[in-house]
Amino acid sequence: MIKKLSFKTILIASLFVWAFVACNSEKEDGDVTDVVIYGGTSAAVTAAVQAKKMGKSVIVISPDTHLGGLTAGGLGWSDTGKKEVIGGLSREFYQRVYDKYQEDSAWNWEDKSEFGNKGQGTPALDGEFKTMWIFEPHVAEEVYDEWIAELGIEVLRDEWLDRDNGVSVEDGKITSIRTLSGKEFKGRMFIDATYEGDLMATAGVSYHVGREANSVYGEEWNGIQTGVYHHRHHFKALDQPIDPYWTPGDPSSGLLPRISGEHPGIKGEGDDKVQAYCFRMCMSNHPDNRIAFPRPANYDSTQYELLVRIFDAGWDEWFGKFDMIPNRKTDTNNHGPFSSDNIGMNYDYPDASYERRKEIIQEHRDYQSGLLYFVQNDPRVPEETQKEFQEWGLAKDEFTDNGNWPHQIYVREARRMIGKYVMTENELLQKKPTPESVGMGSYTIDSHNIQRYVDENGHVQNEGDIGVPLPGPYEIAYGSLVPKKEEITNLVVPVAVSSSHIAFGSIRMEPVFMILGQSATTAAILALDEGIAVQDVAYEKLKARLLEDGQVLTMADQIVSK
Template sequence: MHDLEKYDVAVLGGGPAGITAAISAARSGAKTILIERYGFLGGMSTAAMVYPWMTFHAASGEQVIKGLAQEIVDRLMALGASPGHLRDTIGFTHTLTPYHPEVYKVLACDMLAEAGADILLHTSVIHVETEGERIGAIRLYGKNGIRELKAKVYVDATGDGDVAYMAGAPWEKGNDNGKLQPMTMKFRMRGVDLQAIKQYMKNNPSEFYEKSLISELDRLPLTGIMGFYSKWREARLPILRDGLLFFSGPGEDEVLINTSRVSGLDPTNSEDLTKAEIEGRKQVLELETFLQLNIPGFERASVSAVGTQIGVRETRRMIGQYVLSGQDVLSARKFADVIARSGYPIDIHNPEGKGVTANFIREGGAYDIPYRSIVPLQTANLLLAGRCISTSHEAQATTRLTPSCMAIGQAAGTAAALAAQLRCDTRDVPIDLLQKLLLAGNAELGITEAAV
């Protein structure tokens, strides 16, 4: 075993939260490294084809997530790899944001390089060494064998809270019965006639989600479709869904299918995850046949890509200094230590049956995510970023969404750099200074001047 260089900040996990955490830490002057187990960045957005990004806006139309997340969208738009924020024609959120995942993979690396952050791919964390309340070092496994890395501050952006878990930080998992939201194997199809789908929706509006913007399809691009309820019921597929859910793009004849569902398994258990991967891919082929035979516009369509891995909605939630609750979300609660905001509703896919439980934020507003929810208990030089932050089962069903994770990652990276510079525990980072840095470096993050 040999050591890597010592860093100020080590970000573990190269998904949307890890990317923004590492960029913001490096831009803040910290010597930063981003570690990722796959051979590319993007996490669920690329490995599991989570698409599109939902949502940067509150239901009122106010944009509440800006900063680095918006910078990424702007740069994708400049590259012709995103149309920007479009109305969600399902009507579930105000907007959604299509993007080209292959361009995002390259752009993320470019932005990290510009910021001066190091990247190490094909590398996994296998052990965390603790010294009292602090992480002393982490062990990594990759093509060089086992190596040790030391940093002043660590950011757990693994999604599953792997680093915090290995460090001995407390955690929770699932609902009151310990059941987790189901997993979904997402896939793309090409050769889809979106005009035929649009016409069917106009002719059969009762077949689709009640909030669908069908009356506005003559002026809006068709971005999302939830429904075909009677055709789904008639098919009697062994998939615990009420209907089809898919999104258009990024190609003109392309859609992303978000309909498979694998329930009753734990993604932090290797045997369960193996079963889920196998079952998910079987469902993809069943759905392809169903779509080709039953759904207008899919007659000549075929599967063009399947996720590298199954999409995971929920695993460990680390317990932090504050546990964000569902009531905090729905009441649009404000916090003095706000470091990010989100307007996405509570969206729980039934862990044990069909359907989705949706609860919307009061008056179409947005809720604050407090700094204390990214500071885990018992580990003094660690921060959380992404879906593993400190929330209840209900609140996690909104904080887990990609734009929320991007905003949380930006705050975590900035805070990690600040803790390294001040040589203080993460719990002692001055919140007023952190908020000012977030505002100064990325004006209109969504945090108002009043909050500072």
């Protein structure tokens, strides 16, 4: 027998069902995060902080275990350029670093007074607070981690984007991303804060790898640069040419390791090569805080035969880029014709699979760790250089979960978006005005070497190292942070920005990435609040908010002494 239900019972049941559906719909909506950030770089941190400060839900999906990218990965001697144009959260980071070094506990291996004017206590240019631009890797990471914790920002680490089909796009919008672990993250706005531009590439956004020909954007310093010698990272810096063959003068004996037998190309034309990578080494000369450079398992001294010839030619600048940071440590960078830059061994990195990238990174580590061991131990190294270098080792209290080796390789350049606006050397050199500034850069237009080859005279030579001074700080266009509107309308890209190779050579500095992380997020949230594409954000509104938050957009806004 079927019992007939009363109207009241039916009504109550209906209301219950409606409430259940509404509750679950609300829960489902709640699973959609306002701002989803992919990446663990310095820009990812400032992007997340800005989103939280603007009252939005945010999550950081980081393929890295450690936050901060290069800033926390060994680049402690900041490439600041003109500090007057570093504002907003980027400047706040350096203020927080300064605060760390006011604590006596921060000085374990050196007296604070001994560090003196090498960075400690640099007065901020507005006279109200202080900043510190030179720091140890672990201190930078502590600052980032504490900043994230203060604001309660959720960070998932060691989560890698599924680059095959892990980005869902509907009607020109990214709706969700999925990682290799199977986790899915729905969002309203997305930020690609990786050095490699993995999210934007997987989403189908246009990008470029390598050098454009000078003719593409009407530039002078892009493209192949044979015959250009701007720094001392080339063989013209030596008093005599270097023969590239195992048996000098005999091409049939074969080339020495790490010299290409290919023609370098025609000056001014483009190629698909990227500037060399390396690790920024944190070394120590304190007897109680150094570890001797270990002999790599696959050590091969013949890989450094070219360096022997360079030493024999009188090269005595091995210590030329041992930039000192607190506690008797260094941020050691490439210097000279044969150094930590692993020239020509990274061309396929930008588009490579994760597995191939790991191989490239390991090859770079093997090369660089072998180089350090070689100089410290091989009898062919000049005695004076070797003896002095034996006073150095890896800093025992840095990168303690990675064999005291930096956890971040210096990806100086990978993919670069081709977005709404492309920054070129013409904007940086102020030959053209920059529309809709969202921040400023000021570092020299800079590229490291890209090729090592045999020149027309039969000698070894490097190519690609460029250093072009600027007339002054330059503005960075908002359009360089967003894709073309017909591609994706809810993505901003503050690291793999839309720029030519040579313009990126200046933009790619860590303080600038933090600036752009903040500005990109601000624009994304304004677009979110108005329900419009990121390409349609009203610049005057964006400008007003950026200035309110301390960003420096023009020279008129620069932070000046009082």
